[in-house]
Amino acid sequence: MARSAVGVIFTNIQDKNIPELSSHRTMASIPFAGRYRLIDFALSNLVNAGITTVGIVTKNNYQSLIDHLGSGKDWDLARKDGGIILLPPYSNETDAPYKNRLEALMGITGFLRHRKEDYVALYDGDGVSRLDIDDVLRFHEQSHADITMVYHEADSVESHYYITVDPDNSGRITSLQINPKLKTGDKVNLYINVMVVHRNYLMDIIQNAVQSGLNSFGRDILAKNVQSMRIFGYKFDGYYAGITSLPRYFRYSMEMLDKDVRHELFGARDIYTKVRDSAPSKYIEGASVKNSLVSDGCVIEGTVENSILFRGVNVGKGSVVRNCVLMQETVVGASCRLNCVITDKNVVIRDRRQLSGCEELPYFVAKGKML
Numbered sequence: 001m002a003r004s005a006v007g008v009i010f011t012n013i014q015d016k017n018i019p020e021l022s023s024h025r026t027m028a029s030i031p032f033a034g035r036y037r038l039i040d041f042a043l044s045n046l047v048n049a050g051i052t053t054v055g056i057v058t059k060n061n062y063q064s065l066i067d068h069l070g071s072g073k074d075w076d077l078a079r080k081d082g083g084i085i086l087l088p089p090y091s092n093e094t095d096a097p098y099k100n101r102l103e104a105l106m107g108i109t110g111f112l113r114h115r116k117e118d119y120v121a122l123y124d125g126d127g128v129s130r131l132d133i134d135d136v137l138r139f140h141e142q143s144h145a146d147i148t149m150v151y152h153e154a155d156s157v158e159s160h161y162y163i164t165v166d167p168d169n170s171g172r173i174t175s176l177q178i179n180p181k182l183k184t185g186d187k188v189n190l191y192i193n194v195m196v197v198h199r200n201y202l203m204d205i206i207q208n209a210v211q212s213g214l215n216s217f218g219r220d221i222l223a224k225n226v227q228s229m230r231i232f233g234y235k236f237d238g239y240y241a242g243i244t245s246l247p248r249y250f251r252y253s254m255e256m257l258d259k260d261v262r263h264e265l266f267g268a269r270d271i272y273t274k275v276r277d278s279a280p281s282k283y284i285e286g287a288s289v290k291n292s293l294v295s296d297g298c299v300i301e302g303t304v305e306n307s308i309l310f311r312g313v314n315v316g317k318g319s320v321v322r323n324c325v326l327m328q329e330t331v332v333g334a335s336c337r338l339n340c341v342i343t344d345k346n347v348v349i350r351d352r353r354q355l356s357g358c359e360e361l362p363y364f365v366a367k368g369k370m371l
Contacts, residue, residue, distance in 0.1 A: 008057060
């Protein structure tokens with residue numbers, strides 16, 4: 001049952017986690033799994049729950065995001081009423097871009113005020129999951145919650161800012177901690193930056209925050225009011241990949257080569273993305289490809305193993321590419337050896353180069369570089 005809800009996606013909030021890939025694009029527009037962007041998972045989860053109006057909160061470096069989203073037709077969001085709505089990065093009080101989540105919310109009060117939906121689903125663009133938002137909304141209603149925070153069990157955290165929660169048997173959160181010190185191997189209930197709240201209640205929170213001069217949504221609103229507010233936790237047990245660092249990006253990219261992970265993430269409900277018309281990939285005589293995801297438009301003359309190739313990647317004759325993530329239009333020359341390498345878009349690796357990293361520290365080549 002589709003419920004009356006509007007979606008809001010923050011595209012820049014988590015940029016600090018992975019500066020290598022977000023220096024010229026938003027976190028939400030980071031490419032993933034050969035043909036997707038991170039925002040595709042948030043948008044698809046919202047659309048699959050029947051949510052047809054989604055506000056996209058931008059801040060900077062959002063040109064590639066706008067190019068990717070277009071009119072929203074690939075997510076069935078090209079609509080006269082609602083659809084994708086780009087929201088400016090300025091608060092109502094100043095002409096400067098917002099500095100944190102609370103200021104970002106203050107800046108979109110006009111958007112929220114003019115909506116008629118009952119609920120708001122707040123989403124960051126840093127996670128990969130197939131989350132049933134309609135089930136979260138149902139849980140929110142049945143719990144009579146003021147706020148519902150989605151969490152999953154994690155064994156480690158690498159984010160610059162994170163929240164852990166402790167729910168009781170009913171699901172009500174009795175303790176909420178921000179950036180707690182964790183011991184290696186500790187299991188924690190990690191908030192995955194997805195929240196559901198009644199629209200009018202959220203408006204009241206924002207108004208009270210403005211009047212009280214508050215400046216942190218997490219510390220000043222959630223943490224300080226965890227006892228007085230009815231804050232509930234919805235446990236998500238499905239596959240979740242939080243892109244919190246370059247090694248985590250590499251790790252979760254490699255997990256896409258596992259057919260069971262792919263089936264869980266892409267099997268039951270569609271994950272939509274921008275459709276591009278490209279020629280099929282070419283495998284030249286002598287080429288060898290094993291356990292890899294190869295997108296359209298690639299030309300492979302060498303060996304590719306355990307790797308992800310985005311659209312238009314060329315692998316030259318005699319080259320060996322293992323355990324790599326090569327983004328769009330990367331060109332690998334002849335007789336190269338690559339292992340645990342991540343290339344951004346439009347990279348050129350000349351003949352006979354040898355590049356190697358490791359799982360904990362992949363070798364990264366920035367956008368447009370030639371080596």
